[in-house]
Amino acid sequence: MNAAHGCPRDTRGRRFSIPESRRSEPRSRTRIGVSGERIPGIFQNTAVIQIQLPVTNTLRAAVLTSALVMLGYAMACGGRNQSVVAPSPNTSALATDSALFSLVTQTDPFNSYSLFPSVDAVFNGTAFHGPLDRVRMNAKALAALQSGKLPPGTKFPDGSVVFKEILTNGGTTTTYSVMYKDTGNPQAGGGWLWSEFSPSGVVGFPIGNRGAGCTGCHSLGRGPTNDLVRTFERQHSP
Numbered sequence: 001m002n003a004a005h006g007c008p009r010d011t012r013g014r015r016f017s018i019p020e021s022r023r024s025e026p027r028s029r030t031r032i033g034v035s036g037e038r039i040p041g042i043f044q045n046t047a048v049i050q051i052q053l054p055v056t057n058t059l060r061a062a063v064l065t066s067a068l069v070m071l072g073y074a075m076a077c078g079g080r081n082q083s084v085v086a087p088s089p090n091t092s093a094l095a096t097d098s099a100l101f102s103l104v105t106q107t108d109p110f111n112s113y114s115l116f117p118s119v120d121a122v123f124n125g126t127a128f129h130g131p132l133d134r135v136r137m138n139a140k141a142l143a144a145l146q147s148g149k150l151p152p153g154t155k156f157p158d159g160s161v162v163f164k165e166i167l168t169n170g171g172t173t174t175t176y177s178v179m180y181k182d183t184g185n186p187q188a189g190g191g192w193l194w195s196e197f198s199p200s201g202v203v204g205f206p207i208g209n210r211g212a213g214c215t216g217c218h219s220l221g222r223g224p225t226n227d228l229v230r231t232f233e234r235q236h237s238p
């Protein structure tokens with residue numbers, strides 16, 4: 001579980017937090033900026049006109065109070081581990097190709113996964129992934145299915161792996177194509193990390209590409225309703 005649950009996130013999944021340099025800023029430097037504003041427009045060339053809005057104590061107090069509330073909220077969300085803006089406070093995020101490779105070969109090894117339900121163990125792949133494919137998924141991904149399908153309107157949970165081996169016609173595995181669900185990961189594309197490796201771990205397609213070159217085609221067909229997983233289209237009809 002992520003400790004930041006409920007805190008605001010930016011589009012790259014990081015928690016907003018206040019940089020250390022600004023956290024220690026003394027409150028007396030808070031500027032309210034109400035009086036002395038200039039009016040732009042037709043008077044600009046003739047005279048500098050200033051309006052003096054009275055800054056009442058009530059207004060001052062209101063502004064200060066809301067500033068303190070926001071500061072407190074930001075610190076409650078961002079201050080727990082004292083990490084400031086970088087790197088990602090999501091410490092569970094996979095950051096490197098080698099971390100993903102060890103995940104799918106050691107920590108949660110693909111040869112323990114289940115074959116994609118209702119699909120031939122080995123099938124003729126598309127031109128991109130051919131000639132032969134074998135697709136499996138880890139326990140987490142499998143648990144998201146009902147009767148072998150992804151229930152409408154749902155997505156695979158974080159930690160799901162859909163793993164495809166590309167084989168030669170002779171049955172030798174030449175490539176691992178991996179989709180790893182990690183929605184908050186800054187390197188995710190469509191919620192997944194996308195990568196390709198040789199069986200010895202040489203990176204063919206790095207996660208840093210964020211699925212560029214993969215997500216377009218995975219958004220075709222029934223990809224959009226199947227959380228971009230296209231092997232569902234290979235399932236035998238009931």
Ligand code: HEC
Pocket residue numbers: 124125126128129133135162163164177178179194195196205211213214215217218228229230231232234
């Ligand atoms: C031209 C279309 C196309 C491109 C490009 C493509 N894929 Fe696929 N991919 C498919 C299709 C279609 C399937 C379903 C199996 C099949 O029919 O071959 C699939 C299946 C997969 C699977 C098994 C899970 C699933 O979605 O069914 C993985 C993993 C995968 N692709 C990874 C990738 C990665 C990584 C890239 C980019 C490097 C990529 N794909 C690019 C079409 C594509």
